[in-house]
Amino acid sequence: MKTTKTFLQMKKEGVPIAMLTAYDAPSARLAERAGVDMILVGDSLGMVVLGYNSTVPVTVDDIVLHTKAVKRGAPSTFVVADLPFFSYHTSFSETATHVRRLIQEAGADAVKLEGGYERVETVRQLVQAGVPVVGHVGLTPQSVGVLGGYRVQGKEEDDARRIVEEAKALEQAGILALVVECVPQQLGQLLSQTLTIPVIGIGAGETDGQVLVYHDVIGYESAHIPKFVKQYANVSEVIEAGLQSYVDDVKVRKFPEKTHMYMTKQAEKLSLYGGEQK
Numbered sequence: 070m071k072t073t074k075t076f077l078q079m080k081k082e083g084v085p086i087a088m089l090t091a092y093d094a095p096s097a098r099l100a101e102r103a104g105v106d107m108i109l110v111g112d113s114l115g116m117v118v119l120g121y122n123s124t125v126p127v128t129v130d131d132i133v134l135h136t137k138a139v140k141r142g143a144p145s146t147f148v149v150a151d152l153p154f155f156s157y158h159t160s161f162s163e164t165a166t167h168v169r170r171l172i173q174e175a176g177a178d179a180v181k182l183e184g185g186y187e188r189v190e191t192v193r194q195l196v197q198a199g200v201p202v203v204g205h206v207g208l209t210p211q212s213v214g215v216l217g218g219y220r221v222q223g224k225e226e227d228d229a230r231r232i233v234e235e236a237k238a239l240e241q242a243g244i245l246a247l248v249v250e251c252v253p254q255q256l257g258q259l260l261s262q263t264l265t266i267p268v269i270g271i272g273a274g275e276t277d278g279q280v281l282v283y284h285d286v287i288g289y290e291s292a293h294i295p296k297f298v299k300q301y302a303n304v305s306e307v308i309e310a311g312l313q314s315y316v317d318d319v320k321v322r323k324f325p326e327k328t329h330m331y332m333t334k335q336a337e338k339l340s341l342y343g344g345e346q347k
């Protein structure tokens with residue numbers, strides 16, 4: 070399995086890192102088979118799987134359940150679990166309880182948390198305790214209520230400068246990689262050049278790696294598609310056609326056919342069947 074060391078080496082050699090979210094065993098199995106370097110059990114789970122309209126309602130229990138499923142599907146892939154809203158903000162002991170569940174109980178290889186300066190101390194404590202941590206700056210969806218929507222971040226020079234300084238502080242605190250979301254291409258490039266650790270972008274231009282949401286990549290009922298998404302398949306179309314055929318067949322009794330049925334030779338002897346078997 071690839072490790073923190075592998076990812077550092079990939080950055081050094083200029084080999085791009087392909088990261089993708091996944092939330093269940095079959096999708097994780099396909100991601101592993103496709104050669105995804107790193108799977109993220111993102112709290113985007115709340116939006117693309119659970120039907121919420123933000124990531125805020127997602128709980129540690131949700132991430133634990135789905136990380137377990139992903140690990141079963143992709144046992145040989147490095148799996149990062151998102152720490153959800155308000156699960157790492159109140160005290161280190163509460164944070165530690167949640168991180169322990171994701172790593173020990175669910176089998177995550179690392180955890181990811183959103184934020185800059187305000188998260189540096191937590192990152193340091195976790196790394197000192199032996200926990201691999203991924204950072205996340207730029208657009209941080211758990212703060213959607215404060216940010217007032219999903220907007221490009223770091224457009225102004227002072228914001229961009231702050232994000233670079235926060236990224237450096239997080240690197241100093243020991244993160245193994247940094248996710249940068251929804252920032253101008255120039256900032257993504259600058260961060261990749263400035264940091265020694267891999268910068269994994271989503272809507273951040275050409276960075277050391279890329280990450281996208283599974284459902285966006287395969288075109289599976291993701292309601293709002295941000296500009297940074299490239300849709301590589303249209304799975305909704307395939308599923309819809311399949312489901313429509315199933316319903317149609319049931320309605321005209323084309324399904325089930327003989328091959329889908331169980332027969333018994335004793336049928337005639339059993340009064341239960343009334344001797345009218347086909």
Ligand SMILES: Nc1nc(=O)c2c([nH]1)NC[C@@H]1CN(c3ccc(C(=O)N[C@@H](CCC(=O)O)C(=O)O)cc3)CN21
Pocket residue numbers: 112113116117124208210219220221251281282284285291292293294295296297
């Ligand atoms: N399906 C899905 N894909 C994602 O990438 C994703 C989620 N869900 N949920 C959690 C967060 C939320 N994300 C989002 C959501 C919306 C935009 C968006 O609409 N951005 C505007 C930018 C407008 C601007 O400021 O110029 C866009 O038009 O792309 C961006 C990131 C990324 N994450």
Ligand SMILES: CC(C)C(=O)C(=O)O
Pocket residue numbers: 090109110111112113114151248250271280281282
């Ligand atoms: C969009 C990625 C980076 C994420 O945090 C998620 O999927 O939750």
Ligand SMILES: [Mg+2]
Pocket residue numbers: 111112113124151
């Ligand atoms: Mg997330």
